Structures are given as C-alpha cells and as structure tokens.
Amino acid sequence: MVELICSPSFTLLLITIALKMNFNNLSDMIPLDLASEVLSLLETHHLPKKHLLHREGRICRHIYLIQKGVARTFFYKEGKDITVHIAAEGELITAIDSVISLKRSRYNVELLEDSEVHALSYQALHSLLEKHPHYEKYxxxxxxxxxxxxxxxxxxFLFYSAKERYDNLMNNKPGLLNRVNLGHIASYLGITQETLSRIRKSP
Amino acid sequence: MVELICSPSFTLLLITIALKMNFNNLSDMIPLDLASEVLSLLETHHLPKKHLLHREGRICRHIYLIQKGVARTFFYKEGKDITVHIAAEGELITAIDSVISLKRSRYNVELLEDSEVHALSYQALHSLLEKHPHYEKYxxxxxxxxxxxxxxxxxxFLFYSAKERYDNLMNNKPGLLNRVNLGHIASYLGITQETLSRIRKSP
DNA sequence: TACATTCTTTGACATTTGTCAAAAGGCAGG
DNA sequence: CCTGCCTTTTGACAAATGTCAAAGAATGTA
Incomplete structure (x- = not known):
C-alpha cells in the first residue's frame, strides 16, 4: 500500500505524476527514489485566496503543485484579464512562458481559494536531474x-464551437463550475462572459 | 565550421534541433555524438506530392524531418478536412496523437509538394535513449x-482575432502562402476559406 | 492550345459571438 | 438584517464569421 509508506504529499506527488502519464500502476512507472527526492525539494505554503503565486514582469522560477484549492494563470489584454490555465487539486501550475526560457513573464498566477500549495524550484529540479541523469526519462x-x-x-479551438468547448469542459472537469467564476471560465474557453451565460441557458 | 565535418542531413538535424531550442551556439547545446547517433537512425525517402506519410486509424511509429518540401497534419470533421499542423524544411512532423500514446491516430500526414523526408523510428529513438540515458536531457x-x-x-486563439492570427502567421512564416493552399491555411487558423479570402482583401 | 480540374474569390444572407448598458442575484462584513 | 460589492443574467444592437452557390483564376495534362 502506497499510503502506508508515504506522507500525504508524497502520495499526492506520485499520483499527480501518474495521472499526467495516464498510467494506472504507479509503482511500474515512477521509481520511489525519484518521488522521494522530488518530495524533498518541495516547500509547502498555506496561502489565501487572491494571493499571487507569480506576478507578471518577473521571471518565474517555480512550479506549483496544488494540494488543496484552485489557481489560474491569466494576463491582461487591453484591460481585460484572460485566463489561460486553471489547475485544481493534484495538478501543476506555473508561468509557462517564463519558467523554461527564464524570460520575464506576461502571466500572473493567482489563487482562487484559500489554498495549500507545494512549490518546486525549477533550478533545484534541474540540479537534481543533473545529479541523477537517469531521472530525465521521467x-x-x-x-x-x-x-x-x-x-x-x-x-x-480548431473544430469545436463555443458551446461544444463548454460541454467538453463540463464533462472533463465538472465541479470546476462551482469553484471558478464564470468570467474566468469564459475567457479560458476564448469567449465573453455574456456568451457563456447564453450558452448555459440553451438546451 | 560545422559544414566541413557533416553531411547535409547531419547539419540539418543539428540546425533543426538548435532552432527548436532557440539557441544560437550549436556546439554548446547538442553534443556531436548524439547528433551522429540520431543521424544513423534516419531513413531518407523521396516521395511525391499527396503521398501520405501517415494514414488515420493506424498507429504512428515515426517522426518525420522535412529536408525538402512541405507537409501538413490534418483530419476530417464532418466531411471537411482540417489542418492542425504545417511543417516545411528543417521542421518536424508526425501524428502527435499516436506516436507518444501508441493509440490509433485520427490524423493523416500528407506531403504538399514532392519532398525529401527523413524518417526517425520512435522505437529506435527510445532504444537509443535506453542505451544512452545521458541523451534524455536533450x-x-x-x-x-x-x-x-x-x-x-x-x-x-485566446486573444487574437482571425485577422491578427493571419498577420502573425504571415510575419512568422512568410513564404508559406505561396506553397500551401489557402484552404489549408484557413483551417489551420480555425476559420473558413471564404473568411480568409476576405481577410486578405481588407487593409 | 484547349480542356478539365482544382483553387480562390465574390455575393447574398444566416448564424454566432461581441459590446455596452442595466438589472437581478448572491455573499460577506458590519 | 441590512448594505455594499462582486458575480451573473438579460436586452438591444453591432460586428465577425459561417454557409451556400456561383463565377473567376490558376494549373496540369492531353
């Protein structure tokens, strides 16, 4: 039993990685020593709703794993904010335009609820991979x-209408509706809040 | 001088990888032995326009590097074909929905000109990485x-109008216009051919 | 060159989505 | 419980894009 030998965070990390890879059998895929090493790099924080994990204009040096709560990545276009990514429990979030390239980011990463997040330094992860190149495969x-x-x-975006994209999101991530403002969901789907409101009414 | 010690394909591969990584100094980034090993895995083919490098419903087991010519990935939605990716000289193309997961693909990969392509077996690449784990980093x-x-x-798709997406494409890949049907470019941009035609007229 | 085929443009109209403004609803703090 | 703030819905209208049909342009082939 994984639970018996792991802290909650450790288990969560294993599960997260496993989910990302769509595999059912954890132990076949992710070696315990890797999970353990990564765990040792995590810094856990309890942070309030509206806290910014990352602010635009800065270089983002962390990947965040959501233990509890919801977060979104967004940025401003002509005054309006546009959500590009949403992550809930067990998912990863970061400023993807910065953490790899180390350029200044256009994105903000904001908590939408009081949350518990694990921060993983990208630099520390690189150092770990440097030290143990056999982890690169994972x-x-x-x-x-x-x-x-x-x-x-x-x-x-290429083949689905706004309504189809909404329906797909509801099927894949039900529950998100009750936790994330419809305005954020609308911009995530590439439409306005008013259009989303009308889509939700239609049969 | 890289050219002096490399076959054209070898040079091309180096350059391709380097371009994908946005780095200027090839030798700093990609070790020669890796490039050489990968080169040994490539099978070069001369193939005519309209040839399908990959056909939908099958499992895709190769990544293709375009030496000369243009290719697109597309699939059918309600009778119409929709282009999801376009690659020209020095770029990579494959059925991304299949080559990683080994599921049956919904995509076709078609040559748009008489072309010369290098095929890289994904399995062979994996074996290479298995044998030389230090390549995983690259x-x-x-x-x-x-x-x-x-x-x-x-x-x-989130922030730009159809016209802006077209303008961006023209700035980033001029030349593509003269080689790829506007119908394919339209579906790649997520619009109809008629709309693209009107966009091109407007100031 | 002439023909057939394919690609591109154009027109008329329908549908979808956006914009702006205002009203209605929900929730937290006092 | 009330108040104020934030979220969501609604209405009227504008703009963007899609659909269908047909004409025009370009291209390859006999």
Missing part, C-alpha cells in the same frame, strides 16, 4: 504527456 | 521548447 515522459494535452486543447 | 529540452510553442498557439 521528465521526458511527463513532458510528452503535457505536450499531447496541449495539442488536444489546440484541436478544441 | 530530448527534454526539445520537448520543453515544443510545449512552450504549443502554449503560444493556444494563446493565439
């Missing part, structure tokens, strides 16, 4: 999975 | 870059 597997997910989201 | 760097590119394309 990073690659996770990135392959993330890349495929990104491709799916692009597909959504 | 795979990860490439994937990180690809992931960030995907995030940029999602952003395009």
């Amino acid at each position: 990073m690659r597997l996770i990135l392959e999975q993330l890349y495929a997910e990104g491709a799916d989201r692009i597909e959504e | 795979m990860r760097l490439i994937l990180e870059q690809l992931y960030a590119e995907g995030a940029d394309r999602i952003e395009e």
Whole structure:
C-alpha cells in the first residue's frame, strides 16, 4: 500500500505524476527514489485566496503543485484579464512562458481559494536531474504527456464551437463550475462572459 | 565550421534541433555524438506530392524531418478536412496523437509538394535513449521548447482575432502562402476559406 | 492550345459571438 | 438584517464569421 509508506504529499506527488502519464500502476512507472527526492525539494505554503503565486514582469522560477484549492494563470489584454490555465487539486501550475526560457513573464498566477500549495524550484529540479541523469526519462515522459494535452486543447479551438468547448469542459472537469467564476471560465474557453451565460441557458 | 565535418542531413538535424531550442551556439547545446547517433537512425525517402506519410486509424511509429518540401497534419470533421499542423524544411512532423500514446491516430500526414523526408523510428529513438540515458536531457529540452510553442498557439486563439492570427502567421512564416493552399491555411487558423479570402482583401 | 480540374474569390444572407448598458442575484462584513 | 460589492443574467444592437452557390483564376495534362 502506497499510503502506508508515504506522507500525504508524497502520495499526492506520485499520483499527480501518474495521472499526467495516464498510467494506472504507479509503482511500474515512477521509481520511489525519484518521488522521494522530488518530495524533498518541495516547500509547502498555506496561502489565501487572491494571493499571487507569480506576478507578471518577473521571471518565474517555480512550479506549483496544488494540494488543496484552485489557481489560474491569466494576463491582461487591453484591460481585460484572460485566463489561460486553471489547475485544481493534484495538478501543476506555473508561468509557462517564463519558467523554461527564464524570460520575464506576461502571466500572473493567482489563487482562487484559500489554498495549500507545494512549490518546486525549477533550478533545484534541474540540479537534481543533473545529479541523477537517469531521472530525465521521467521528465521526458511527463513532458510528452503535457505536450499531447496541449495539442488536444489546440484541436478544441480548431473544430469545436463555443458551446461544444463548454460541454467538453463540463464533462472533463465538472465541479470546476462551482469553484471558478464564470468570467474566468469564459475567457479560458476564448469567449465573453455574456456568451457563456447564453450558452448555459440553451438546451 | 560545422559544414566541413557533416553531411547535409547531419547539419540539418543539428540546425533543426538548435532552432527548436532557440539557441544560437550549436556546439554548446547538442553534443556531436548524439547528433551522429540520431543521424544513423534516419531513413531518407523521396516521395511525391499527396503521398501520405501517415494514414488515420493506424498507429504512428515515426517522426518525420522535412529536408525538402512541405507537409501538413490534418483530419476530417464532418466531411471537411482540417489542418492542425504545417511543417516545411528543417521542421518536424508526425501524428502527435499516436506516436507518444501508441493509440490509433485520427490524423493523416500528407506531403504538399514532392519532398525529401527523413524518417526517425520512435522505437529506435527510445532504444537509443535506453542505451544512452545521458541523451534524455536533450530530448527534454526539445520537448520543453515544443510545449512552450504549443502554449503560444493556444494563446493565439485566446486573444487574437482571425485577422491578427493571419498577420502573425504571415510575419512568422512568410513564404508559406505561396506553397500551401489557402484552404489549408484557413483551417489551420480555425476559420473558413471564404473568411480568409476576405481577410486578405481588407487593409 | 484547349480542356478539365482544382483553387480562390465574390455575393447574398444566416448564424454566432461581441459590446455596452442595466438589472437581478448572491455573499460577506458590519 | 441590512448594505455594499462582486458575480451573473438579460436586452438591444453591432460586428465577425459561417454557409451556400456561383463565377473567376490558376494549373496540369492531353
């Protein structure tokens, strides 16, 4: 039993990585020593709603794992804020335009509820990989999975109407509706709040 | 001088990888032995316009590097074909929904000109990485870059109008216009051919 | 060159989505 | 419980994009 030998965070990390990879059998995929090493790098924080995990204009040096709560990545376009990513329990969030390239970010990362998050320094992760190159394989597997997910989201915009995109989101992440403002969900879907409101009414 | 010690394909591969990573100094980034090993895995083919590098319903087991020519990934939605990716010289193309997961693909990969392509077996690449785990790092760097590119394309749909997306494409890949049917470009931008035609007229 | 085929543009109109303004609803703090 | 703030819905209208049909342009082939 994984639970018996792991702290809650450790278990969560294992599960998170496993989910990202769509595998059922954890122990087959992720070696315990990797999970353990990564765990030792995490810093856990309890933070209030509206706290910014990352602020635009700065270089983002962390990846955040949501233990409890919800967060979104957004930025401003002509005064309006646009949500590009939403993450809940067990998911990862960061300023993707900065953490890899180390350029200044256009994004903000904001908590939408009082939350508990684990911060993973990207630099520390790199050092870990430097020290144990055999872990690189798992990073690659996770990135392959993330890349495929990104491709799916692009597909959504190419073939699905706003209503279909909303329906898909509801099927894939029910529950999100009750926790995230419809305005944020609308911009995440690439539409206005008014249009989303009307879509929700229609049969 | 890289050219002096490399075959054209070898040079191309180096440059391709380097471009994907947005780095200027090739030798700093990609070790020659890796490039050389990958080169040994490539199978070069000369193929005619309209040839399908990959057909939907099958499992895709290769990544293709375009040496000369243009290719697109597309699939059918309600009878119409929709282009999801376009690659020209020095770029990579594959059925991304299949090559990682080994599921049956919804995509076709089609040549738009008589082309010369290098096929890289994903299995062979995995074996290579298995044998030389220290290469994993470079795979990860490439994937990180690809992931960030995907995030940029999602952003395009979130904040830019059809006209702005067209203008961006023209700025980033001029030349594509003369080689790819406007119908394919339209679906790649997520609009109809008629709308693209009108956008091109407008000031 | 002439023909057939494919690609691109145009027109008329329908549908979807956006914009602006205001009203209605929900929730937290006093 | 009231008040004020934030969220969500609604209405009227504008703008963007899609659909269908047809004409025009370009291209390849006999």
